[in-house]
Each structure stands twice: as C-alpha cells, then as structure tokens.
Amino acid sequence: MAELGEFALIERINSGRTQTPAVLLGPGDDAALLAAPGGRFVVTTDMLVQDRHFRLDWSSPYEIGRKAIAQNAADVVAMGAVPTGFVVALGCPGETPVALIDGLADGLWAEAAVSGGSIAGGDLVRDSHLVLSVTAFGDPIGPQPVLRSGARAGDVIAVAGRLGWSAAGLAALSAGAGERTEFADAVAAHRVPSPPYRAVLDAMTAGLAPHALTDVSDGLLADLGHIATASNIAIDLDGGALIDRYLEELAEALDADAAQWILTGGEDHAFAAAWPAGTALPAGWTRIGVVGAGQGVTVDGVRPAGRGGWESFAGADSAQRPGSR
Amino acid sequence: MAELGEFALIERINSGRTQTPAVLLGPGDDAALLAAPGGRFVVTTDMLVQDRHFRLDWSSPYEIGRKAIAQNAADVVAMGAVPTGFVVALGCPGETPVALIDGLADGLWAEAAVSGGSIAGGDLVRDSHLVLSVTAFGDPIGPQPVLRSGARAGDVIAVAGRLGWSAAGLAALSAGAGERTEFADAVAAHRVPSPPYRAVLDAMTAGLAPHALTDVSDGLLADLGHIATASNIAIDLDGGALIDRYLEELAEALDADAAQWILTGGEDHAFAAAWPAGTALPAGWTRIGVVGAGQGVTVDGVRPAGRGGWESFAGADSAQRPGSR
Numbered sequence: 001m002a003e004l005g006e007f008a009l010i011e012r013i014n015s016g017r018t019q020t021p022a023v024l025l026g027p028g029d030d031a032a033l034l035a036a037p038g039g040r041f042v043v044t045t046d047m048l049v050q051d052r053h054f055r056l057d058w059s060s061p062y063e064i065g066r067k068a069i070a071q072n073a074a075d076v077v078a079m080g081a082v083p084t085g086f087v088v089a090l091g092c093p094g095e096t097p098v099a100l101i102d103g104l105a106d107g108l109w110a111e112a113a114v115s116g117g118s119i120a121g122g123d124l125v126r127d128s129h130l131v132l133s134v135t136a137f138g139d140p141i142g143p144q145p146v147l148r149s150g151a152r153a154g155d156v157i158a159v160a161g162r163l164g165w166s167a168a169g170l171a172a173l174s175a176g177a178g179e180r181t182e183f184a185d186a187v188a189a190h191r192v193p194s195p196p197y198r199a200v201l202d203a204m205t206a207g208l209a210p211h212a213l214t215d216v217s218d219g220l221l222a223d224l225g226h227i228a229t230a231s232n233i234a235i236d237l238d239g240g241a242l243i244d245r246y247l248e249e250l251a252e253a254l255d256a257d258a259a260q261w262i263l264t265g266g267e268d269h270a271f272a273a274a275w276p277a278g279t280a281l282p283a284g285w286t287r288i289g290v291v292g293a294g295q296g297v298t299v300d301g302v303r304p305a306g307r308g309g310w311e312s313f314a315g316a317d318s319a320q321r322p323g324s325r
Numbered sequence: 326m327a328e329l330g331e332f333a334l335i336e337r338i339n340s341g342r343t344q345t346p347a348v349l350l351g352p353g354d355d356a357a358l359l360a361a362p363g364g365r366f367v368v369t370t371d372m373l374v375q376d377r378h379f380r381l382d383w384s385s386p387y388e389i390g391r392k393a394i395a396q397n398a399a400d401v402v403a404m405g406a407v408p409t410g411f412v413v414a415l416g417c418p419g420e421t422p423v424a425l426i427d428g429l430a431d432g433l434w435a436e437a438a439v440s441g442g443s444i445a446g447g448d449l450v451r452d453s454h455l456v457l458s459v460t461a462f463g464d465p466i467g468p469q470p471v472l473r474s475g476a477r478a479g480d481v482i483a484v485a486g487r488l489g490w491s492a493a494g495l496a497a498l499s500a501g502a503g504e505r506t507e508f509a510d511a512v513a514a515h516r517v518p519s520p521p522y523r524a525v526l527d528a529m530t531a532g533l534a535p536h537a538l539t540d541v542s543d544g545l546l547a548d549l550g551h552i553a554t555a556s557n558i559a560i561d562l563d564g565g566a567l568i569d570r571y572l573e574e575l576a577e578a579l580d581a582d583a584a585q586w587i588l589t590g591g592e593d594h595a596f597a598a599a600w601p602a603g604t605a606l607p608a609g610w611t612r613i614g615v616v617g618a619g620q621g622v623t624v625d626g627v628r629p630a631g632r633g634g635w636e637s638f639a640g641a642d643s644a645q646r647p648g649s650r
Binding site: 024025028029030031032033034035036037038039040041042043044045046047048049052053075076078079081085087088089090091120121122123125126127128129131133135136137138140145147148149213214215230 | 414
C-alpha cells in the first residue's frame with residue numbers, strides 16, 4: 001500500500017462506486033456535499049480499533065467494513081432517520097495488503113447500500129494497526145427525531161432484531177469453537193450484525209413513531225437504562241419474552257449463561273423502543289416489557305445483579321473483549 | 326482514565342460547554358441533530374495519529390486539539406461554507422491522564438469556537454496510542470459550494486494566510502532548535518495553525534466568491550496542482566510574490582531551503598483561490614500568480630523539480646514527518 005500512495009489508493013477505493021442521490025458531491029474536493037431536505041440532519045460517529053473491536057483472524061476485511069457501517073447506521077436509524085451518507089477515516093500500516101483495503105471498502109459500501117446510504121468521502125493515514133472511524137448522516141423521517149427521553153408510564157417496551165447472538169458468537173470464538181456448526185449463526189451475527197433498519201423505517205414512514213427509541217449496542221439492560229434515565233421512568237421486562245432456545249443450547253455447550261448474553265450483550269444492534277399503550281406493534285417488533293413509574297430496569301420485578309452492559313473504559317477486562325463496545 | 330469510565334469521562338468532557346445554535350441536539354442520544362438551513366451541508370473528515378501527525382513532546386494536548394479542529398474547519402471553509410459543528414472520535418490508552426483529555430477537549434472547543442462551530446458529539450475508545458478522528462460540517466454561504474474545478478484562464482491566483490511557517494517550525498523542532506527565540510513564531514504556527522477563516526467567509530458573505538478555492542494542507546504546489554487538474558488549466562506563480570524574509574533567515578540558520586518550505590510545506594491551512602480577472606482582491610488576500618491555458622503548476626514559467634507535496638503513503642520518509650499530512 002505504501003508503494004501505491006494515498007491518492008492512488010483513494011482513487012482505487014472510490015472507482016466504480018455509485019453515490020446515492022443524497023450525496024450531491026462525493027470525494028475529490030476539500031469536502032463532500034450532502035442533501036438535508038428537511039433543513040437538518042442527524043450525525044453520529046464510532047471508532048473501531050484492531051484487536052479491540054475486531055480481529056483479523058476472526059473476521060474478514062469485508063465483514064469488518066460491514067460491521068463498521070452497520071453500527072453507525074443503526075445509531076442513525078435509532079433517531080428515526082434514514083441513513084443518507086457516511087465518511088470513513090482509515091488508519092493502517094504501510095505494509096497493509098491492498099487486497100485488505102479492497103475488502104474493507106467493499107464491506108463499507110455493501111452495508112451502506114443495505115442501510116440506504118453511500119460513502120461520501122474519507123481520509124487515509126498511516127497507523128501501526130488498523131483504525132476505522134466512521135461518521136454517519138441521516139435524514140429524520142418525522143417532524144422530530146425520536147429520542148431516548150420520550151417514554152411514558154404505560155408504554156410498551158418492544159424490540160426488533162436479535163439479542164445476545166453477537167455475544168454468543170464472540171463467546172464461541174473466544175473459546176476456540178468458532179468453526180463448530182452449531183455456533184455458525186451466532187458467529188455470523190457477531191461478524192456482521194443485521195440491524196433491522198426496515199422495522200423502524202417502515203413504521204416511521206407509515207406514520208407510526210415510538211415515544212422513545214435506541215439501538216442495542218451496549219447491552220439491553222444498559223440501553224434500556226439510558227431510556228429509563230432520559231425519560232425518568234422505570235422499565236420492567238418480561239423474562240419469558242426474552243427466552244431464546246437457540247442461545248440456551250449454545251450456552252449449555254459453552255457452560256455459559258444465555259440470559260447474560262441477552263441482557264448484557266452488545267453489538268447486535270437490535271432496536272428497542274417504547275410504544276404508546278395500545279399500539280398494534282408494527283412488523284418485526286416483539287413486546288418484551290412495560291414502562292412504569294420509578295427508575296431503572298427490572299426483569300420480572302427484580303433488579304438484575306452485576307454490570308448492566310459494556311463501557312469502553314470500564315475496567316481491565318474490557319481489553320479482553322475485542323469485538324465489543 | 327480507565328477508572329473514571331467512558332460515560333463519566335464523556336460527561337466530564339461535555340460539561341459546561343455551550344453549543345452553537347446550529348447544533349439542535351448535542352451529545353447524549355444515539356446521534357446529534359444539526360441544522361442545515363439551505364437543505365444541504367458540507368462534510369469532511371481527517372484522522373490524526375500520535376507520533377505521526379503530532380507528538381506529545383512537541384505539542385500540548387490543547388494545541389493538538391486546536392490543530393485537529395483547525396485542519397477540518399479549513400476544509401469546510403475551503404468549500405465556501407461556514408463551520409457549524411464537529412464530531413470527534415478519540416482513541417487513547419486506559420492509563421491516559423484525565424488532564425490530557427481535558428486539555429485536548431479544551432483545545433477542540435476553543436478552535437471550534439474560533440471557526441464558528443461547536444462539538445456536537447463523539448466517541449471514546451481504547452487504543453494503544455492517541456488517535457483523533459474529526460468530522461466537520463458546514464453551511465454553504467453561496468448558492469453553490471466553491472470547488473477546485475472552477476478556475477479559468479485569466480484568473481488571478483491569490484492566497485490568504487501564511488505559507489511554509491508550519492514546515493519551518495517542524496524543521497526547527499526536528500533539529501532540536503524548537504526552543505530558540507527566533508524560531509518561536511514558526512514553531513507556534515506548526516503547533517497551532519491559524520487558518521484565516523474570515524478572509525474567505527467575509528468575502529463570500531459580501532457576495533465575492535472565487536472561481537476555485539482550496540486550503541493549503543498538502544503544500545502550495547500540490548494543492549494548486551489539484552485546482553489545475555480539476556479545472557483543466559495551468560497556473561504560473563510569481564516567485565517574487567512568495568518570498569518571505571523571516572523564513573529565509575530561519576532557513577539560513579537551519580541550512581534549509583525557504584522556497585521548499587513555502588512551495589511544499591503543508592499544514593499552514595492558508596487558503597488559495599482563483600479570482601476572476603480584474604477582481605479587487607478582498608481583505609487578507611495576496612496575488613501570487615495567474616491562470617493560463619495548459620496543465621500543471623510552474624514558478625516564473627519553470628516546472629519545479631521534485632515532489633510537489635505530501636502524501637501519507639508516499640514512501641518511507643513520511644513516517645519521519647510527524648505533524649505533517
């Protein structure tokens with residue numbers, strides 16, 4: 001890659017790509033130009049560091065690229081907005097094979113397309129290991145973005161997407177069991193999350209907006225905790241609604257706790273929302289609890305023990321969890 | 326910092342800050358919300374890696390923060406747009422002193438204010454060394470952003486801001502002469518560039534837009550080369566207009582070449598523009614050349630030998646140039 005040079009490599013990464021209509025001007029000038037039809041846009045950013053958020057022996061460059069976009073696109077959708085574009089800053093060693101960059105770029109573009117956006121620009125610098133920094137943009141569908149602070153007593157808590165699968169896949173990989181057939185789906189979910197973008201976007205487009213919405217990136221308890229705190233309400237989950245037979249089988253094989261994966265595993269980028277009482281839940285959503293007066297999150301009325309989720313700096317064990325954030 | 330935890334640290338970084346009116350929603354939800362009054366916005370991103378783009382023994386955290394924002398804000402202004410907001414992803418070791426993060430954050434916020442914007446959000450992760458990834462947003466002033474591709478034969482080439490001072494400061498630091506009084510201004514310019522934002526923004530607001538515009542981040546020859554290529558024209562510079570007596574003195578003391586600093590030094594984030602023939606140049610702008618038919622950039626009719634600027638991957642010597650990009 002050092003031989004090719006920055007400008008040639010950027011040209012190579014961008015050649016043959018098609019921008020979405022929202023990207024009015026793509027790479028090549030001092031900055032890109034994006035449409036913001038409603039006069040405003042949502043923006044979020046996430047950084048992924050090699051051997052901390054991903055490992056090259058556990059994921060292909062293509063998978064890493066997809067995951068980097070998915071976790072940012074999920075944040076945009078979690079505001080009730082349609083992803084429009086992304087910019088990507090990439091740090092990598094000079095001896096990085098061009099094929100690795102090509103794979104990353106293909107993954108970035110593929111997931112951008114799945115989410116509805118395209119890669120509007122970026123930066124390429126040298127670093128001693130891979131670092132990907134993605135910033136995502138979106139166009140709010142409703143008159144207001146959907147925040148974490150809108151939940152009210154009586155609302156129904158529902159999720160769209162999988163919970164705990166990524167954590168189970170990570171556990172399988174960490175145990176050296178990533179190649180075993182029964183873990184294949186969980187490992188795949190860990191390598192490339194599949195945020196159910198459409199479950200949010202179709203509902204919003206049909207005029208159905210939840211009171212509060214977030215994506216599950218830090219773990220269900222932690223992310224619902226953010227909603228509970230921001231909305232100044234309490235959430236009680238129905239433990240029975242969270243049972244996942246597939247994860248229970250995997251947990252037994254690994255001598256692990258499926259409930260722990262489901263309640264505290266991040267990275268599935270499912271969506272969790274508080275819907276108005278009496279709402280017929282839109283396609284893709286499953287009821288898992290209710291909102292009441294008070295504070296915090298309980299399961300069947302009991303406050304779970306232990307850490308509720310994932311913090312990047314929350315102690316020495318965090319460095320042992322590549323793939324998590 | 327590991328003890329404080331990600332969320333507490335983010336809260337600390339953001340406490341007491343005032344967002345600009347363009348930031349409709351700041352940190353705390355899945356994403357931020359920014360205004361884009363004209364229905365579109367410009368966006369650019371740059372990544373800075375410790376010991377490659379900055380050194381903690383050469384710059385304070387505050388200076389590094391200011392520089393990280395300045396180089397992104399300059400790209401926004403180089404599109405003829407007013408900076409509105411920034412998001413910042415920061416990677417750092419768990420043992421990073423909180424005071425270092427505080428200094429960085431103060432620098433980021435200070436330069437954001439100078440440019441007209443504020444820090445709308447970010448991400449904080451662990452890495453083995455410091456990595457800063459900044460994404461900047463802006464609101465185009467005119468009906469169209471000012472691109473590199475609009476220069477026409479007969480246009481006047483002019484610059485606003487300093488050329489070569491950052492390169493001279495870097496040379497002084499590299500030679501271990503960073504503390505000598507005569508180098509103080511150049512070293513200061515290397516540590517914190519002062520892009521003359523107002524020279525562009527005031528002209529644009531007054532209805533005076535150049536045909537083509539860029540910021541000088543890769544070196545004057547390289548960046549004017551981008552305008553020449555994008556506009557399919559030739560640029561001839563007036564060598565006499567580029568002479569800088571201060572840099573000549575410093576070059577003599579360091580046995581270096583002042584012209585080389587001026588023509589190929591990046592990082593001053595001056596602005597270079599092609600103005601329509603006959604334009605009375607706005608305040609802060611100095612004529613340095615003309616646009617003609619043909620291709621490439623010449624000085625007094627002669628094509629300069631050697632590399633025209635800086636590429637992150639352009640060979641082994643790049644790693645020897647921390648602070649450059």
